[in-house]
Amino acid sequence: MRLRDMVKISSIPVLVASLCCLSPIILVLLGVSTVGFAASLADTFYGEYRWYFRGAGMFTLVVALIMYFRKKDICTLDQVRRRRNEIINIAALTFIIGVLGYFFFLYVVVHFIGVGLMIWE
Secondary structure: OOHHHHHHHHHHHHHHHOHHHHHHHHHHHHOOOOHHHHHHHHHHHHHHOHHHHHHHHHHHHHHHHHHHHHHOOOOOHHHHHHOHHHHHHHHHHHHHHHHHHHHHHHHHHHHHHHHHOOOOO
16 A cells, blocks of 8 residues: 555545534635634634544544455455454554644644634634
8 A cells, every 4th residue: 555545545534533623714715604703613613522523533534444445355354364464554554644644734734724814823
């Protein structure tokens, strides 16, 4: 498996986990929300519900890995036993890439977009 494939697998889960702070930005950019409401919504989502978003991102990552392994014809427990080292390595590396991508995307990219839109300081 190439690094590009691992980044593809973990990109949607990173977006799902980052929706706590990304959704207020999207609402402001679409013109549906005011900056004040978006700031309040971001505080609520990140303060009270951030672990729900992170859990949803983790669930999405697990589903993406299952879909990837199904596409690679690893469908039975016997196939899983035979290729367990490969599965463990791919899952661990994808998890690490997902966590690093989450931290970079949420705490760098989304933060600077939010500061640029004056949603938070």
